[in-house]
Ligand SMILES: Nc1nc2c(ncn2[C@@H]2O[C@H](COP(=O)(O)OP(=O)(O)OP(=O)(O)O)[C@@H](O)[C@H]2O)c(=O)[nH]1
């Protein structure tokens with residue numbers, strides 16, 4: 001990928017193969033990827049970013065697929081980033097996603113990218129945001145993040161998305177589980193999928209009760225609930241409608257810009273911390289820290305040792 005930066009920018013608008021290579025490069029995290037991200041950043045900001053999360057098997061991929069088709073039918077270009085924090089391999093659930101999504105994968109205006117954990121989750125969501133920037137610069141109108149809501153990942157996805165959709169199913173206790181997992185707070189709205197099941201109405205009532213318990217006034221956004229049967233394409237247009245409604249709310253309340261500023265600051269913070277820590281451990285490899293041995297009668301405590309390392313790091317910065 002030794003192309004000129006502007007050539008890269010031009011090519012990713014139309015050439016999916018080049019776009020795929022740029023995405024891989026950006027994912028690999030090196031000096032060149034930073035250079036590319038730095039250049040492309042000026043062309044970002046136009047894509048609307050939607051996060052979809054929820055329990056395993058709730059129907060996130062099916063909905064993502066249908067929503068992508070819907071936006072396609074309006075002439076929009078859609079990127080899908082499937083983040084799987086549970087699988088260290090590009091297999092399992094992701095392969096399932098690939099199979100189910102393969103029918104839309106051949107569409108010129110849809111690009112599907114799967115990511116699995118290779119290390120820390122924080123790194124994964126950081127990369128997901130970097131990839132989203134590439135898609136944004138490449139002229140995609142919508143970026144859909146799909147991630148399973150089982151731990152931390154969905155909370156990070158909120159930081160990447162303008163609108164977060166939590167997908168639930170009417171199984172008993174699902175909404176309670178969602179509450180525990182912190183999904184209730186992050187939802188801009190809920191989708192109750194598989195609402196062909198008899199307990200759907202009961203689940204909606206339970207959800208409404210939980211949402212209604214929130215403190216709110218006339219100007220607060222209260223998450224709505226959209227009933228869907230994704231496998232029958234029922235409720236997909238309603239999801240798109242709710243996305244638009246939320247977008248309008250964000251714009252009219254000034255939240256849109258505020259959220260983006262906040263997210264920008266969070267990203268800068270994360271990068272600064274990462275770089276400093278990386279530099280620090282390069283200067284003072286942890287392996288060089290020794291525990292008290294036979295020659296050393298009074299071994300240092302971990303706190304003392306840590307302070308010494310930070311002190312030495314600061315000194316090295318001042319020289
Ligand atoms: N009955 C019924 N089945 C559905 C519906 N939506 C999805 N499914 C089925 O539920 C299963 C899981 O759907 P997915 O879209 O893969 O769910 P997911 O949330 O992406 O799953 P993971 O990514 O593995 O967590 C599939 O077999 C779907 O065909 C629905 O509305 N009704």
Ligand SMILES: [Mg+2]
Pocket residue numbers: 060061062097146
């Ligand atoms: Mg899925």
